[in-house]
Amino acid sequence: MKHSINCLIVDDDPMYAIVASSILSTLTSGLLRTAPCGRAGLAALTRESRDTDLVFLDLNMPDLDGLAFMRAAHEVGYAGNIVISSGESPAVLRSAEAMGRMLGISILGVLTKPLTMEGVAEMLAKSEMTRGPSAKLGGLAGKDCELTPYYQPQYDLATLRIAGFESLIRLTSKGGRIHGPADLFSSVNGLEDLTAVSLEIAIKVVRDFRTWPVGRTRADVSINFDASVLERPHVIADLQQAVTDLSADPNTICIEVTEKSLPKDPSRLVEALTRLRMFGFKLSLDDYGMGASSFQLLRLCPFSEIKVDRSIIEACPHDRVTRKFLHAVAGLARDLELVSVAEGVENQEELSEVRAAGMDRVQGFLFSRPVPSQAVAELMSDPEAYPA
Template sequence: MISLHSSINLSPVDDLHEDLYQRGILVVDDSSMHRYSAHLCLRAFGIDNIVEVPNGKLALDHLTRQVPPPAVMMLDLEMPVMDGIEVLQQIATLAHKPAVILASSSDEVLISAVATMAEALGITLLGAFRKPINPADLSDALSSYAAATEVPEPQIKNALNIDLAQLKQALERASIQVFYQPKIDLSTMKVAGVEALARWKNTQGDWIPPSLFIPLAEEHGLIGDLTLSLLEQILQDMNTWWEQGNYIPVAMNLSAKSLAEFNLANEIIQRVIRQGIPAHFITFEITESALVVDLPSALATISRLRLKGFGISIDDYGTGFSSMQQLSRFPFSELKIDRSFVHGAPERQYLRNILKSAIDTGIRLGITTVAEGVETEAELHLLKSLGCNQAQGFLLARPLPGRELLGWIERAAQSQTPYAKHLYPDS
């Protein structure tokens, strides 16, 4: 399971969570050699509480006996008696679950599929690797335990109590604000534009996740009002930036329900004209799923906006089932590559192939390619080498209020490495 023939110097890891020492780690693998290698590596990291079992049935027996369970289970997939997939399905039913690190000799596509299944079952997944696991990868996976198992902050829990009346009040008071996440041109490493994101802090000072209030707005026919409220704020911010000589392109999302609203395109066009902003400085991002909800309405809205000069981006490209068909049907000016194809691509050949294919598609069509969710320098360097045009993600910048954006851009212009950790201390 672990390759000890590595140049890494095995030694205790400084930032491991206390749970890993107290509750220990369960190693499940039918190979005694792999169990022994894992044991040696974990001991070198300073973890002494280690239990080894050769199959899934014994692993489940141990999990039901130990309460609380081991902090982490290192799980093989190919095993007699009960394979790793069955083990994951059984773990999902337990009240107390360990975090999981998958290890397998199977191909990367299968490992990735099982990893996706585990996360969909509500299991905390720290990593999924081909055997033998490099000690550095294992160290990184164990170091992520604290963040992966962190209990949500109270304000996030409070957000679950929002209702329609609160949303209507927030719209009336324009309490739902716009934050901007910079997008970086990978050829120059300068700011190429920003994506506008909706952020709502309620009267109690709690941040309400967009995953809660946007579906609520869609369900009750308020998504158009929300879209226009955000657009007004964006246009005001753009005018402020323009007055200071900063001509920053902005992208914003349009939901499937918005595309079906007959007059929305007219409202957008009129408001942009009224504010005097050239249409080509604004791009509307549309997810693949939105394109199949009401095809005639989607085509009409998108085509009218494109006709007036607005940019149209296909968001989360590759997550749908008819991407090439959608690209041929709609007048897209930008292809936005989903985070799921960026994460892990430097280490996994099949993901690199998918990522390269998406970028090459954009290049052949003559449209801008944007990779989202970039979190590591290895991902950034890979995207540059593949010819991707732009990138955004926490490595580069977190979303900022409009009043702070110009300061960030100024710092980015003066820095040779415009990364969030260098330019924005709170990122």
């Protein structure tokens, strides 16, 4: 079955445009447009940004290069995905990808030239997963949809047994259809909504966790919080009260903190995270190494865990600099007596790199996809769930 993804090809090489168009027309029935230069591509994107799901972007173009295109796309509010497709060196591609993500753009990945059918198909599949009928949801949970936590297990690399779970939120519509987090957060309006949703998710997760057979294994559960939410004066007290009301052990709950930039007044976040640790919660620094503030946060706040992003794990098998970075993070975690977690391991090659670096925990599709709460007990009791 073909995808129904609207694509824009931005490249000054006419032969590339012909090849890309031919491959995409085979794989998707959506609208397909080409732009012979960066400025034409930006004009098309600005004119029809809502009708563009995926941009295939060259970097080296004479009038407006790919880097300038990404910055301009961010400024006009493009909310779709971008695939960087270029013949530049791995170092340049890595930096361009990092820059796009720093801008907040959804970079699905990099395809080197010449294109292959398999590579394009993979990017279309990723794009399909990030799409969602946000405009059709009609609002947040409690209206047309319900917040539904799913759980991806984390495995201890020494024993290959489940050591914890990361909670990942989904939306379940009245008809039973499952939507991803993009649908939820695209309909969140401002910090007030984000705070309310984050606390509701936390309560649902703690309730689920108390029904699982984790006492023997001492597995923990991670809940994601944006730092801007944790800085709000009442949130820490609300979290503490929820755990107390549900008779949960805070030592089994890990708060994953995501922070794209250090706040103007870091003392608020430091105070909030210190209070959480004093109460007994674990703290994880999510996406370590992906933002400029990661080291500052690690230095200032009492974290118990460092988590490495999927994009770093994916790059390790073929990029020496990234591989060295992973080893350095694992070593830093050992020196600071922190748990290190590798996120998004999808194949044996990536698992080998994670093992070689000496990471403590691993999660990813190689081991298990996220599962609903009712499937957790079965997952924990199934000896076949742990790959060698």
